Amino acid sequence: MKPLNLLALLLFLAGATWALTRSEPTVRDIQATYYRSISPFLSVGSELEKRSRAFLDEVEHSKVLEAEIEAMRTDFNRLRLIEAQFRTVEAENASLRRALDFQERTQFDVVAARVTRRQPTTWWQTMEIDRGDQSGIATAYTVVTDRGLVGKVDRLGSHRSTVVLLTDEACQVSAKVEGTPEAGILQGQREQVGGEPMLRLRFLSRDARIREGMRVFSTGRGGVFPSDLLLGSIAQVISGPLATEALVRPSVDFQNLGTVFVLTPQEDNP
């Protein structure tokens, strides 16, 4: 080998070792810088994509869209009324809890976000949303839809974030089966290609009395996800010699995610 090539190889290996030995916060800083750098390009690209899609929608379904907007307006007004009532009840509830010296549950606000990209990586089940730390979002915040848990925020940019989906193997949720004392860890399965993704609920007791169709909720234990979020329903029970496992069909349709909500801690928590 030529001396110059050998020197280059040694430098290359030194660089790779340097990268491999970076600590978690340093990696996060590098990723934040990376996303900040490409953010303007992504914003322009997303905006163009959004405009072209909106234009096509406008051309193809203007009447349908008009009707949809009208229905949404009605719904919005109705929900605003419900929210106002809910806030009153919430304040009343809080004052009663204080009076009774109850341990108060954590309250959340929500930030609505649009899904800008699905599956940006080869092996991980992730998606990108158009909200970042400028919207009050932070790493590990919970992401939901009206149907249940979607995942949690992983990488954070100023105006966009990456969400690890519940269907990814790396996203674990402490879960319980409705109507039973059974609790375990729910997680996605490695590389499920095509078809409907299924989740695996593990570490249930050996004689778990669970059956297909039972709903699965988060327990709130472990400090990552809040309690009582709907995760899915049991599709198959697998009995083992030491523990029972179950395949769970997610409640969220991961193929058709348009708008999601990020749960953020309530600032005006009394």
Place this chain on the structure above:
Amino acid sequence: MIRYTLCLLILVLLAVVVQQFLPALTVLNGSRMLLVPLVFLCGAVTLPTPLMLGLAFVCGFLTDAESTLGPHGGDPEVYTRPVEALRFGYSILLYGVMGFIMQGIQPLFRQGRWQVSTILTGVSVFLYLLTEYLLINFVRGGFTFSRGTLFKIVFTSGLTTIFSPLVFWLLFRIAEWSNYTIRLDGLKRGATRAQAV
């Protein structure tokens, strides 16, 4: 050579941005064209080893900056078996290995047989994805390799190979514009020996 290398670097950065907008094809098991590895592999065969290694470092670094997942977090008493993630920086080594594979057939490329390099691009992407998947299995335990995963790797390699002649054509144009001649080391040595004889 400096101008050509800089152009190649800019091409890699452009590929990083364009890659963001290339969707995964659901009908092909979530396969996609991998633009950054493609530009690197095509560039690797045209560069001398030290510059190839430099480019491998940049590409691997950017790839990991984009895709490395953070730790799950949470109470270790509840999440007793956290799922391990691949370490930041592993792609740098994979890119380096891919670069050396491409340079293995550099003499053929220098003779003008770029078709062999095109095929090798697909082989390299296949090996890259396969190694990456095997690494995931290794760090997480519980080996699984479904037919869907195999198809995903094959289709991704195929899609990437299809576009490699286009990248080679682009690199030839850039080389021409920047007055960079892909050196004919082996051929020159052969010619000198022939002259001496």
